Amino acid sequence: GAVVSQHPSWVICKSGTSVKIECRSLDFQATTMFWYRQFPKQSLMLMATSNEGSKATYEQGVEKDKFLINHASLTLSTLTVTSAHPEDSSFYICSARDPSGRGMNTEAFFGQGTRLTVV
Amino acid sequence: AQKVTQAQTEISVVEKEDVTLDCVYETRDTTYYLFWYKQPPSGELVFLIRRNSFDEQNEISGRYSWNFQKSTSSFNFTITASQVVDSAVYFCALSGSSFGNEKLTFGTGTRLTIIP
Numbered sequence: 043g044a045v046v047s048q049h050p051s052w053v054i055c056k057s058g059t060s061v062k063i064e065c066r067s068l069d070f071q072a073t074t075m076f077w078y079r080q081f082p083k084q085s086l087m088l089m090a091t092s093n094e095g096s097k098a099t100y101e102q103g104v105e106k107d108k109f110l111i112n113h114a115s116l117t118l119s120t121l122t123v124t125s126a127h128p129e130d131s132s133f134y135i136c137s138a139r140d141p142s143g144r145g146m147n148t149e150a151f152f153g154q155g156t157r158l159t160v161v
Numbered sequence: 162a163q164k165v166t167q168a169q170t171e172i173s174v175v176e177k178e179d180v181t182l183d184c185v186y187e188t189r190d191t192t193y194y195l196f197w198y199k200q201p202p203s204g205e206l207v208f209l210i211r212r213n214s215f216d217e218q219n220e221i222s223g224r225y226s227w228n229f230q231k232s233t234s235s236f237n238f239t240i241t242a243s244q245v246v247d248s249a250v251y252f253c254a255l256s257g258s259s260f261g262n263e264k265l266t267f268g269t270g271t272r273l274t275i276i277p
Contacts, residue, residue: 076264085252085269086206133204139263149198150256150265152206 045069046138048153055126055160063121063156065136071116072138076150077109080133089134092119126160133157165255167268174243175276182238182271190214192258195229195236196265200250203236209251210224212236214258240273248275 045068055061065075073094078086090111091099095124098111110122119138123130135155164187174180197209204257210220212229220227224244228237240247253268 074263083272086265086267088264088266091264135204135206137265138205150263151208152198155204155206157204 046072046151046153047135048136048156050152050156051154052157053159055158057127057160058125060122060124061122061126061158063134063136063158065119065121065138065153067117067138067151070138070140072119072140073116075113075136075138077111077119077121078135078137079153080135082133086135089121094119123158126158128160130158131158139161163193163255163257163266165253165266165268167251167271168254169271169272170269171272173276176245178240179239179241180243180273182253182273183239183252184236184238184268186234186236186253186255188257189256190257193237194256196237196254196256196259197227198252198254199240200252200270202249206252209238216271243275245275245277248273 045066047066049064053061075092077089079089080086088101089104092111092113094113094116100106108124113119133155136153137150139150166185168183191252193214195212199207199209210227217229217231224241250270250272252270254265256263256265
């Protein structure tokens, strides 16, 4: 089946630094990718929709300048947490759909997730 | 607005028992999709099933079965003869069907613990 790869799987960084998380669709082209955030023992909350070749669409309450999203190619979207603070510590997970020949709304393939700890 | 409710926060059952995870949803869309995902301790999301709102047939896959009741806006998930490996957090999710409305709205999850 289709695979979405996310890197790194975990990262520890110092407050004030920036961290980049990559999400790649390995065997299909994804014009749209989604970024979710999950706090411990809580549900996944959509942060933004990443659109290839255009600006990302952010959900209400998500700071665009803090969570920079770039979707420069059909197989890669990146999320950069800028000037990270301890409250940004969380589990970040991306997903993508493979639209080729399967119609809309096939299952969303998820990356492995990235556990970010800001110290 | 879309909403998914998983009222059961945590469930514990003894191995080999059957267990049902409840999911109730709200949507104004006439066509939509429902999903179940499993999240083991490692964190990744494992896709279990996708159901089109037009298809109310129940589905069985091995020990897993799903009961979609459009009249009550429910999409419940049953594991029969549970095993320790079934221990995980299970999420029910909902998305629209139109282009641009593909984002998933997740329920709060049910933490299932299978006791050996």
